[in-house]
Amino acid sequence: xxxxxxxxxxxxxxxxxxxxxxxxxxxxxxxxxxxxxxxxxxxxxxxxxxxxxxxxxxxxxxxxxxxxxxxxxxxxxxxxxxxxxxxxxxxxxxxxxxxxxxxxxxxxxxxxxxxxxxxxxxxxxxxxxxxxxxxxxxxxxxxxxxxxxxxxxxxxxxxxxxxxxxxxxxxxxxxxxxxxxxxxxxxxxxxxxxxxxxxxxxxxxxxxxxxxxxxxxxxxxxxxxxxxxxxxxxxxxxxxxxxxxxxxxxxxxxxxxxxxxxxxxxxxxxxxxxxxxxxxxxxxxxxxxxxxxxxxxxxxxxxxxxxxxxxxxxxxxxxxxxxxxxxxxxxxxxxxxxxxxxxxxxxxxxxxxxxxxxxxxxxxxxxxxxxxxxxxxxxxxxxxxxxxxxxxxx
Numbered sequence: 001x002x003x004x005x006x007x008x009x010x011x012x013x014x015x016x017x018x019x020x021x022x023x024x025x026x027x028x029x030x031x032x033x034x035x036x037x038x039x040x041x042x043x044x045x046x047x048x049x050x051x052x053x054x055x056x057x058x059x060x061x062x063x064x065x066x067x068x069x070x071x072x073x074x075x076x077x078x079x080x081x082x083x084x085x086x087x088x089x090x091x092x093x094x095x096x097x098x099x100x101x102x103x104x105x106x107x108x109x110x111x112x113x114x115x116x117x118x119x120x121x122x123x124x125x126x127x128x129x130x131x132x133x134x135x136x137x138x139x140x141x142x143x144x145x146x147x148x149x150x151x152x153x154x155x156x157x158x159x160x161x162x163x164x165x166x167x168x169x170x171x172x173x174x175x176x177x178x179x180x181x182x183x184x185x186x187x188x189x190x191x192x193x194x195x196x197x198x199x200x201x202x203x204x205x206x207x208x209x210x211x212x213x214x215x216x217x218x219x220x221x222x223x224x225x226x227x228x229x230x231x232x233x234x235x236x237x238x239x240x241x242x243x244x245x246x247x248x249x250x251x252x253x254x255x256x257x258x259x260x261x262x263x264x265x266x267x268x269x270x271x272x273x274x275x276x277x278x279x280x281x282x283x284x285x286x287x288x289x290x291x292x293x294x295x296x297x298x299x300x301x302x303x304x305x306x307x308x309x310x311x312x313x314x315x316x317x318x319x320x321x322x323x324x325x326x327x328x329x330x331x332x333x334x335x336x337x338x339x340x341x342x343x344x345x346x347x348x349x350x351x352x353x354x355x356x357x358x359x360x361x362x363x364x365x366x367x368x369x370x371x372x373x374x375x376x377x378x379x380x381x382x383x384x385x386x387x388x389x390x391x392x393x394x
Contacts, residue, residue: 019043019059019355019357019391019393020040020041020042020043020056021042021043021044021059021061021357021359021389021391022044022061022063022357022359022389022391023044023063023077023387023389024348024359024360024361024385024387024388024389025042025044025314025348025350025359025389026042026044027346027348027361027387028314028315028316028346028347028348028349028361029267029302029304029314029315029316029346029348030269030300030302030316030317030318030344030346032048034047034100034101035047035048035100035185035211036048037255038213038215038222038224038226038253038255038269038271039215039222039224039254039255039256039257039267039269040255040257040267043056043059043061043084043391046084046093046140046150046152047098047100047152047172047185048174048183048185048211048213049150049174049175049176049181049182049183050140050142050150050151050152050172050173050174050183051142051148051149051150051174051175051176051181051183052142052148052150052174052176053084053091053092053093053140053141053142053150053152054091054142054143054144054148054149054150054176055144055148056084057084057085057086057091057093058084058085058086058393058394059083059084059391059392059393059394060081060082060083060084060391060392060394061081061082061083061389061390061391061392062079062080062081062389062390062391063077063078063079063080063081063388063389064077064079064387064388064389064390065077065078065079065080065387066078066079077386077387078097078099079097080095080096080097080098080099080136081095081096081097082094082095082096082138083095084140089143089144089145090141090142090143091140091141091142091143091150092139092140092141092142093138093139093140093141094137094138094139094140095137095138095139095140096136096137096138097135097136098136098138098154099133099136100154101170101185101187101209101211101230102132102133102136102190103133103190103206103230103232104132104133106125106126106232106245107126107130107132107133107192107204107232108126108127108128108130108131108132108192109126109128110128111124112124112125112126112127113125113279114243114244114245114277114278114279114290115230115245115246115247115277115278115279115292116245116247116277116278116279116290116291116292116328117277117279117290117292117328118279118281118290118330125232125234125243125245125279126204126234127194127202127204127234127236129164129194129196129202130164130166130192130193130194130202130204131158131164131165131166131192131194132166133156133166133168133190133192134156134158134166135156135157135158136154136155136156137154137155137156138152138153138154139152139153139154139155140152147175147176147177148175148176148177149174149175149176150172150173150174150175151171151172151173151174152170152171152172152173152185153169153170153171153172154169154170154171154172155168155169156168156169163194163195163196164192164193164194165192165193165194166190166191166192166193167189167191168187168188168189168190168191168206169188169189170185170186170187170188170189170190170209171185171186171188172184172185172186173185179216179217179218180214180215180216180217181214181215181216182213182214182215183211183212183213183214184210184211184212185209185210185211185212186208186209186210186211187206187208187209187210187230188208189206190205190206190209190232191203191204191205191206192204192205200236200237201237202235202236202237203233203234203235204232204233204234205232205233205234206230206231206232207229207230207231207232207233207246209228209229209230209231210227210228210229211226211227211228212226212227212228213225213226213227213251214226220256220257220258220259221254221255221256222254222255222256223253223254224251224252224253224254224255224271225250225251225252225253226249226250226251226252227248227249227250227251228248228249228250228251229246229247229248229249230246230247231244231245231246231247232244232245232246235282241281241282241283242282243279243280243281243282243283244279244280244282245277245278245279245280246277246278247275247276247277247278248275248276248277249273249274249275249276250273250274251271251272251273251274252271252272253269253270253271253272254269254270254271255267255268255269256268256269260305263305263306264303264304264305264306265303265304265305266301266302266303267300267301267302267303267304268299268300268301268302269298269299269300269302270297270298270299270300271297271298272295272296272297272323273294273295273296273297273298274293274294274295275292275293275294275295276291276292276293276294277291277292277293278290278291278292279291288331289330289331290328290329290330291328291329291330292326292327292328292329293326293327294325294326294327295323295324295325296320296323296324296325296342297320297321297322297323297324298318298319298320298321298342299318299319299320299321300316300317300318300319301316301317301318302314302315302316302317303315303316309352310351310352310353311349311350311351311352312349312350312352313347313348313349314347314348314349314350315345315346315347315348316345316346316347317343317344317345317346318342318343318344319342319343319344320342324338324342325337325338326338346361346363347361347362347363348360348361348362349362349385355392355393355394356390356391356392357390357391357392357393358385358388358389358390359388359389359390359391360384360385360386360387360388360389361385361386361387362384362385362386
């Protein structure tokens with residue numbers, strides 16, 4: 001996204017070249033590692049608003065990880081990366097393995113559930129015999145004609161001739177006009193199927209995924225709103241019935257960046273999130289539907305500062321405040337609950353070697369490639385960084 005907030009004035013100072021990239025930076029600052037930040041300037045935002053390719057280019061990035069590892073907004077590391085270039089009035093990019101919105105944890109997990117959390121009686125809403133989404137390729141193209149614009153085309157497909165296969169494609173569009181930004185991301189196809197030597201065909205098919213939003217800059221603030229919908233259908237023969245699940249999310253919030261000095265910032269963000277999900281177990285005639293409604297307000301604080309010319313440190317703390325509840329309905333039975341302790345702290349660093357930057361999380365203690373990296377109250381010198389991303393600007 002073009003949304004630079006007060007970072008526009010510090011881009012030349014922070015990280016020496018104003019180069020911002022990697023999932024590690026986003027996670028350390030309490031932001032979404034898949035689509036990037038609603039208000040902080042980072043090259044990862046190109047997966048939210050494709051118009052970012054017009055202003056964030058001439059760099060290459062590699063995100064380290066474990067092949068086929070589970071991926072979510074703050075979860076496991078998967079290997080990915082790409083290159084973005086400027087060509088006169090236009091910019092373009094090629095990216096491998098992004099897996100944005102892959103839903104693999106609901107497609108292939110051993111205990112896969114629907115969005116509302118229910119599990120079907122004949123094996124859940126997914127099956128480990130299905131294939132994860134793989135070999136994702138994203139193509140970017142954009143420019144600046146007084147209005148920044150950009151487009152992203154994503155495609156994935158496994159080789160033909162195998163019993164287990166997956167395929168799909170998506171489209172992203174975005175624009176930034178002055179202080180106003182808008183974007184639309186569509187998951188137009190995402191399918192997996194398996195024809196085992198024994199038993200019937202298993203299929204998993206995603207609904208059209210929609211991610212649409214707007215944001216507006218005012219002084220050091222960015223105000224934003226986003227609507228996101230996901231859904232899928234799963235079937236396993238010889239069962240004729242199909243399991244379906246859908247989720248709709250509304251996010252409204254604001255982010256503020258305070259420039260402490262030419263090399264330090266403090267960021268504040270607050271947002272309200274409303275989530276509604278519904279699972280339908282087609283094999284059950286009674287009480288086969290589970291509904292979940294969640295509302296919460298999240299408050300986050302973050303900082304980023306150049307400790308030395310070769311080291312940038314950052315961290316964040318967040319917590320759900322004032323409103324934090326969930327209501328589950330199974331058939332005619334309704335239960336309400338308040339979510340458990342939500343306070344979360346993260347920290348990260350960037351090692352600056354001129355145009356080469358090495359980003360990572362610090363203070364974590366879990367096996368490399370683990371689906372969940374847990375923050376610990378320990379600085380381990382034998383494992384200084386996790387979720388490493390390396391980017392080179394030229």
